Amino acid sequence: MAGKIIADTLEHSTAGSIATNYVVEGSAKVWANVNASGTPATQDSNNLSSITDTSAGVTTFTFTNGMNDANYASYGTVRRTDDSNGNPYLTGYHLPTTTTVRFTIIDFNGTETDSGYISMSILGDLA
């Protein structure tokens, strides 16, 4: 690919320098914003091949470029469609493999429930 720069360090004129491995290691390898109301659909993403509406409140994310192992860090938040200040939802992640992660959304009663939007990201090493 054209425009390739090989560098171990980036240096600012006054603010100091940073090793480029901080950038490589610290950037999200997968991210997505999903409209999970009705028939779910991805609104925007990177490195995702599909989402699976697994059951009520459960969504599985599958990556295009898988991770090197299943010990990556995954993050997710949810929001209601109407932006109301009702019961907040909590997310849990399950069954991580190098190519998929499953998010479960529950309400304060512990019931799996659908949300309006899900945003998620993955940090770690790519395969």
Next chain:
Amino acid sequence: MQTPDFKGTHLFDRLCWAKENLEGVQSDYRVVYEDSVDECAKILVPDPNWMACALQGGILPPVWVYHELAKDEAQPDFKKHTRGYLLHQTEPVPAMTEEEAIEYLIMKDCPQSVWTNWDSGNKPKMVICKKQQLPQTREWRNSWRISDELAA
């Protein structure tokens, strides 16, 4: 837009190029499948940026690469991938039609037990449909099964 010659380029770099240069394609196709008698039907939804890559060609690796990596991961002593180079160094696949892309995606993202014998039981375990054919509300979501009407 012509895809650059990506032979040997890291797959993530190819995806980043696609993200910057291709418009996402929101497919109307959905794949409904049942992989457990105890669970409701699952609905696979293609990612728009992935679909753009599939239609463009020259970006995605052949699907057998994913199967090889899945075999490695299924080993009991698996710790991390040692053949990730297959994703990056295998010649990317040419442009697909939307229907071909869905077939590729089924073989990549659905359980192999579903797509290898999807029509061998009393009723199909998998159906490709349009999203308009799915229920428009989430009522009784955990009881959804592939109906005769959808299977037809």
